[in-house]
Amino acid sequence: MASWADHAIWWHVYPLGFTGAEPAALPPSEPVRHRLRHLEGWLDYAVELGCSGLQLGPVFDSETHGYDTVDHFRVDPRLGDDADFDRMVAAARDRGLHVLLDGVFNHVARGFPVFRRADSDPGAAAWFRRSPGGTDYDTFEGHHHLVALDHSEPAVLDHVVRVMDHWLGRGASGWRLDAAYAVPPGFWRRALERVRPRHPDAWFAGEVLHGDYAAYVSESGLDSVTQYELWKAIWSSLNDGNFYELAWALERHNGFLETFAPLTFVGNHDVTRLASRLADARHLGHALAVLFTVGGVPSVYSGDEQGFLGVKEDRAGGDDAVRPAFPASPDGLSPAGRPVHRLHRRLIGLRRRHPWLARARTAVPHLSNRAAALASADPDHPGRALLTLLNVDDRPYRFPVEAAGLAVLESSGEAPGDPCLVPAHGWSVLGIR
Template identity: 80%
Template sequence: MAPWADHAIWWQVYPLGFTGAEAAALPPQAPVRHRLRHLEAWLDYAVELGCSGLQLGPVFASETHGYDTVDHFRIDPRLGDDADFDRFAAAARDRGLHLLLDGVFNHVGRAFPVFRRAGADPRAAAWFRRDAGAGGEAGDGGGYATFEGHHRLVALDHDEPAVLDHVVRVMDHWLSRGASGWRLDAAYAVPARFWREALERVRPRHPGAWFVGEVIHGDYAAYVRESGLDSVTQYELWKAIWSSLNDGNLHELAWTLDRHGALLETFTPLTFVGNHDVTRLASRLADRRHLGHALAVLFTVGGVPSVYYGDEQAFTGVKEEREGGDDAVRPAFPGSPGELSPLGRPVHRLHRRLIGLRRRHPWLVRARTALPYLDNRAAVLESCDPADPGRRVLTLLNVDDRPRRLPVEAGGLAVLESSAEGDAPAGPPAAPGRTPSTHTVPAHGWTVLGPR
């Protein structure tokens, strides 16, 4: 993994939504909209939040939502042009922010120029997977596979050398223009060997780049090993966090953290409690009092954490399985942070506090987490540095309707953060050594203990 990624905390933004861009591509004669400058105005906000990188959704020319790419070498005119990107990349770099671009290399939009030639040009047709039962449109010859049944998303054939060459050129182009790495969309739908072949050509020119694949189910460690990627998305942990809190079943979280620890033996997953494809955490949780519990877990267990824009302001939004069903979780942001509603300030402060804790304990990126105490509605998570097991943080969770006295070995540890904002930090550390004791956590509360 690129050394800088050990310290990365991402602020993930979906630019087309964030900037209020049109829902579909501009007509050819329309002037470029310079909306990347809108996002540029929020870079200081990302830094003040405590993030060290900006994970961008699609920024390349597309037909609608960005995942139906038509030109990987062109900034979407709804967002700007090359000059806007260069200015944006320079502004991010000046603030110490890394840029992670969204690479949609499993499929393209039907207006992708090579696909438009596919009906008449066998060399162009070879770029795309065939499906005898698939329909088509006038001129494309029909019979092309699509991504998960989405007619507008035509699947690339990753056995075709020209596709590999194209992806390598795209990766190289934008890494040379200031990107620090790539988030590879729908990586799970692409043969792992394709990524390995691509990275074998890209890494020598960009040895510091970081590559993370979107993988939802399956054997994460095997996919990383076979693909050569640095990381994949940790959907298992995402699901376990909100589901265990909703069900009052912290055993689900414990089981997943055990598997998470095994993954950390081979790679460092990208961790999150929200992204552009899922219902927002504030809407997903059955009890809003448990939002802090979810964040406390995210920022005290191993992984490279990512915060989805708006989650730090307690935005709500439900993803629906229909046309436009993502719109509620991909909203526009105002022109400046001062225009945000004051209702989000407590959750914003909570994010800053927990991100600050994470940055003060950077070894947490590789921490292994055990649960020395666990029942359905309360748990103690002990996250230790594998290189120095004496270095540890305890995260105490209580989703019960009554206070819980939880057994802890808190020698040398103090309250770093808690659900009662005024409680953190509080008091001197306990005497050195692992002396068994208890710590009371309020009903539906949480506490993080660690070295001061």
């Protein structure tokens, strides 16, 4: 794993939505829209939030939402052109921000040039997987307009290697690989064996929903995968008043950390926003306290740090509510989001002051349905530790844990004299000042 990525904190942006791009590709006669410059105006905001990387959703030429790629070598004209990309990457680098690109290499749009030749060119047809029975081309999870690539075809491997190499050479720091779970892990290994020698510091994270994360990382050669198990356990345990689910997920998480640092999150472009998902708004801080005090590589989905609401729905356009346009600059944000923004800054600051948390293992020294103590420690230096106390009960809770020499570093409110006493629906993080 690239050394810089061990301490990355990503600000995740879905560019087509963020910049208010048209919902479908521009006609060829239309001029390029230079919307990446809009995003450029938010880079200082990401730095001030405490992030060290910009995780971008799709920026390549596509038919609609970005995951139906037409040309992997062209910036989507709704966002800009090569010059806009180069300018944005340079501006990010000037601020110390790494840039992570979204690689959609499991499937392409039906308008992808090679697919348009498939019915008349056997060489082109070999790029695409046939559906069971061989009567038609296979698709991604039943979406007719998303045609599945055949990852056993050498030409597909060559294409993906060229794409990765091209944009890493243009200044990207790595790739988030969309729908990696649908791609045989050996494909990524073969690709990375060719890409890594030219870009040894690049970081590669795959989108994997469930299953044996560690085995997938081992077989694929990826640096990381998305930690959906922990994401679900965080909001579900808070909603249900069942911290046993979180404790189980953290035990699994510790096991993953033996092999790799998972990409952790409490929100992204594909799920209902945290502020809408939680049944009790008082528990937002609890979710963030977990995210920023357990091991992994955290990502903050743009807008979550402002308490944005948005429910994902299973219908056409059902992602729109979680992928809204942002104002021209941070000055256009509603003042209502400032408390959540300050909370993010505080907890990200805590994370940055304790960089060893990237590889921390988290024990649970005290556990009940509605109260949990999480002890995160550096496996190489056990003296480095933080204690996160979570209480979702209607009454204050005194945790029966050893806290000698520990002080409240962050909390949901004014810290009581007793560091082990947490108010109703409160949380605190203890450590050595």
